[in-house]
Amino acid sequence: MMSALLERLLLVALIVASGVVPGFIQQYRQQVNGRLEQVRADLEPFISIARQRHGGDLQRLVDHHLASSDVTFVRVGDAINAMVDSMASLTDANAALDAPLVAQVWYLAGHADRAIAAATWQVFEPAFVLTTQGVVFALVAGVAVWVFLLGIGRAARAGFRAFLSSRSAAR
DSSP, rough: OHHHHHHHHHHHHHHHHHHHHHHHHHHHHHHHHHHHHHHHHHHHHHHHHHHHSSTHHHHHHHHHTTTTSHHHHHHHHHHHHHHHHHHHHHHHHHTTTTTTTHHHHHHHHHHOOHHHHHHHHHHHOOOOOOSHHHHHHHHHHHHHHHHHHHHHHOOOOEEEEEEEHHHHHOO
């Protein structure tokens, strides 16, 4: 009886825990969007210079900086290049986070930016997202993890029983 009650409590806890995943993803997306807007704003003066001096080609501006004999000028080119790379990465992340919830979870499981995830976690406020996708995800993920844990628990108990019976048979 107590075991069944604990299993049900575990199920409810796993559903609630799974239910806050969409909230984390929303907050992660906000971090991505904020960083994307910041890098766009930081690049705007260089984009303007590229329009005026390099036919609108930002890469030509970067190449111009990198070809300089002035070390400071080269470092500016490296910084611009880093911002361009960051914008591309953040744009890709933003597009991936526009997908359905399961695809977002899959993307974050394999491609989450550690710095953005850490920043999100620092300010994370758990929230149960009450959208259809959020509720279905919470139920499916919670039940799936619960079934997985029950299977492991039952296999461990069966293994332990077999171990004990083999020890008692050996005596």
